[in-house]
Amino acid sequence: GQQVMQIPQYQHVQEGEDFTTYCNSSTTLSNIQWYKQRPGGHPVFLIQLVKSGEVKKQKRLTFQFGEAKKNSSLHITATQTTDVGTYFCSSNTGKLIFGQGTTLQVKP
């Protein structure tokens, strides 16, 4: 079945540094959805990408969907302590297939 792999598993950055997490699949994905889960919280939907090569921005967050629709990335510019949490990519085929997530720690 469809699987998505995420790297890195953990990332520690100094506040103000940039952060990127990558999501890869061996099969073509119909879409990619990104979710953020704060410690002790539940996943919260961030964005959905559908088109090949699509790029979307939300303030300091930039999301990309690869040309072959097999990979995606989330880049955060100038991290803040409020960015702390685990970021999951997922493929939505009716059911969400989550990657393992990248846990971001930000040192103030």
Added chain:
Amino acid sequence: DAGVTQSPTHLIKTRGQQVTLRCSPKSGHDTVSWYQQALGQGPQFIFQYYEEEERQRGNFPDRFSGHQFPNYSSELNVNALLLGDSALYLCASSLRDIQPQHFGDGTRLSIL
């Protein structure tokens, strides 16, 4: 506008017991999905309900069953509980199946 609500928030059971978890979807949503999230892992899809029927199922044994009611609320039942069933159980709702899903706060189930 209430979001997804789940009950109870925490539950402690012993091996072999049965448990029922409940979920009310976000207003306007008709599809409910259940996920199991072990500590430090991503959520794993259990099953999805739409129009009171199970539409998709993940790789979980028959001990896991569910139900959706006419008002779109849903229950997750787990029989013959095992220690490995200890996890956060998340309910998510959406309008149809491929739209973004809205998650509840989850039920933390501990098996002793």
